[in-house]
Amino acid sequence: MIKLGVIILSGEADFQNLELSSTGEIEFLEINNNDFSIVQTIDGVIIVDEHQQSISKSCGLITQLRNHPKLLIWMYGKEISEVNRLIYLQLGVDGNITEKEKQELFLIVRNTVSRIKQNKKENKELHLFKLHKKNQSVLTAEGKEISLTNLEFKALNHLCQQPGQALSYSELSQGIWGENIEQYRPRLANVIFHIREKLEQEPYNFHVIKTVRSIGYMFVPPV
Structure with missing residues (x-):
């Protein structure tokens, strides 16, 4: 109308x-x-x-x-x-x-x-942030497709399901590995590091994953 x-x-x-x-x-x-x-x-x-x-x-x-x-x-x-x-x-x-x-x-x-x-x-x-589950990738604002590893996609997918909400290290560990594995925090930090490294090359996706001190990580949708 x-x-x-x-x-x-x-x-x-x-x-x-x-x-x-x-x-x-x-x-x-x-x-x-x-x-x-x-x-x-x-x-x-x-x-x-x-x-x-x-x-x-x-x-x-x-x-x-x-x-x-x-x-x-x-x-x-x-x-x-x-x-x-x-x-x-x-x-x-x-x-x-x-x-x-x-x-x-x-x-x-x-x-x-x-x-x-x-x-x-x-x-x-x-400008929407889109996950492509079949390809295990992210479609950026400019239409570029960024490939992720299996662990990276699981972590990002888990974060995207609750945008703007901090997820604990333990919750993310469960979402990625299905259990609280030993030394999950440094392994989780490594996964997040590689996701950021790939995504933050794109201007609209800059800082989509925010570190929440003493808690874990949070997905902030790009605008």
């Missing part, structure tokens, strides 16, 4: 009857032009000056809304002169919409917002 705020300065704009609105692809929310608290929760804003009678107010609003760099902004009027179009674009709107272009340009709005959302999703997924 794409959420677009609507600020009406003059006239009225019935966007609810648009095909995209009726199919549930776009939701229109009317915004008080003195209250921008909602802009953090929406994808874009349409400033409606249907008869182009409030140009100075429109310019002021555009300038204010540009303080939210991630917000998309469109200007709507029944007709918009070439001069006004250029002014709005110079101030930072993403497009001008007129009555005869309404349906076509809302498809452009839909496509623009959808593409941005997809890019955000892909970027977010890009």
Whole structure:
């Protein structure tokens, strides 16, 4: 669902009857032009000056809304002169919409917002830390695959199952060897050392394993 705020300065704009609105692809929310608290929760804003009678107010609003760099902004009027179009674009709107272009340009709005959302999703997924169990490897933020030994993979997998929580040396020893073997702490430290050596070459994975003094180790997911 794409959420677009609507600020009406003059006239009225019935966007609810648009095909995209009726199919549930776009939701229109009317915004008080003195209250921008909602802009953090929406994808874009349409400033409606249907008869182009409030140009100075429109310019002021555009300038204010540009303080939210991630917000998309469109200007709507029944007709918009070439001069006004250029002014709005110079101030930072993403497009001008007129009555005869309404349906076509809302498809452009839909496509623009959808593409941005997809890019955000892909970027977010890009920075996730992923274990590849079958290959006993780690997929890094950049898509690089780092191979681990059996012990290294077991240790990392055990830590990843409880992110942000310190696991004791004993717990990790059980997870790797299935029992508390003799001198498990130095052997465990050696395994962790080699994991870090491999992972910390990648910028997004730097310091994903944190030492918790007198307790053990903790997995800190990369961001």
